[in-house]
Amino acid sequence: MKVSCAAGVYGGVRASVKIILLGPPGSGKGTQGAALSKSLQVPEISTGDMLRQAVAEKTALGQQVGDVINQGCLVPDDLIISVIEERISREDCENGFILDGFPRTIEQGEALERVLPDSVDVVIYFNVSSEAVVARLAGRLTCRKCGAVYPNMDTSLCSVCRGDLYQREDDMTSTVLRRLKLYREHTEPLVAFYRDKGKLAEIDGEGSVEEIAQRVEEGIAQVLA
Ligand SMILES: [Zn+2]
Numbered sequence: 001m002k003v004s005c006a007a008g009v010y011g012g013v014r015a016s017v018k019i020i021l022l023g024p025p026g027s028g029k030g031t032q033g034a035a036l037s038k039s040l041q042v043p044e045i046s047t048g049d050m051l052r053q054a055v056a057e058k059t060a061l062g063q064q065v066g067d068v069i070n071q072g073c074l075v076p077d078d079l080i081i082s083v084i085e086e087r088i089s090r091e092d093c094e095n096g097f098i099l100d101g102f103p104r105t106i107e108q109g110e111a112l113e114r115v116l117p118d119s120v121d122v123v124i125y126f127n128v129s130s131e132a133v134v135a136r137l138a139g140r141l142t143c144r145k146c147g148a149v150y151p152n153m154d155t156s157l158c159s160v161c162r163g164d165l166y167q168r169e170d171d172m173t174s175t176v177l178r179r180l181k182l183y184r185e186h187t188e189p190l191v192a193f194y195r196d197k198g199k200l201a202e203i204d205g206e207g208s209v210e211e212i213a214q215r216v217e218e219g220i221a222q223v224l225a
Pocket of ligand 1: 145146159160161163
């Protein structure tokens with residue numbers, strides 16, 4: 001990723017850039033989000049991580065969220081949006097942010113537009129076929145000791161710590177297929193939703209990390225142009 005180039009393209013033209021990452025599990029959006037966060041020098045905000053952290057730290061919000069989850073209910077959209085609103089009002093989001101994990105449904109996308117109408121500039125959509133997702137995730141091994149992730153079955157020992165590698169339950173084919181089905185049904189309609197608003201950067205998510213990073217950079221520039 002050409003750091004100086006990205007900073008020049010976006011930094012010079014705009015005061016800030018507010019990005020949402022969209023794509024199926026295993027689309028590589030986590031990897032690209034982390035690289036983008038570095039090159040644009042804006043925080044990557046994962047709503048899932050924020051909620052889990054609030055519950056663990058037993059903050060006022062965390063207790064509210066914990067109660068909802070303990071009652072077996074989903075965290076309501078307006079609660080998540082108020083969490084996002086608070087988070088993006090902090091100083092480190094002055095130049096923008098990258099939001100991952102929200103919205104996941106059309107209803108959430110509409111609620112976000114309603115409550116925080118100027119909260120999105122670009123939605124980066126990582127288009128990856130189901131076959132590629134299954135091949136990526138279902139072939140993935142994780143180190144029992146240090147958590148290092150290996151993309152395929154070629155090895156059985158971790159090269160970092162020599163620990164055993166195993167297949168996480170999340171990465172097994174049946175689990176991957178179930179998550180994909182949920183994604184296609186509930187989350188994918190957001191692609192058309194943001195395309196209609198002229199905010200969608202559709203990226204071919206198959207290829208090397210560097211190739212995809214290049215496409216992301218071009219995609220953002222096109223939407224902002
Ligand atoms: Zn290891």
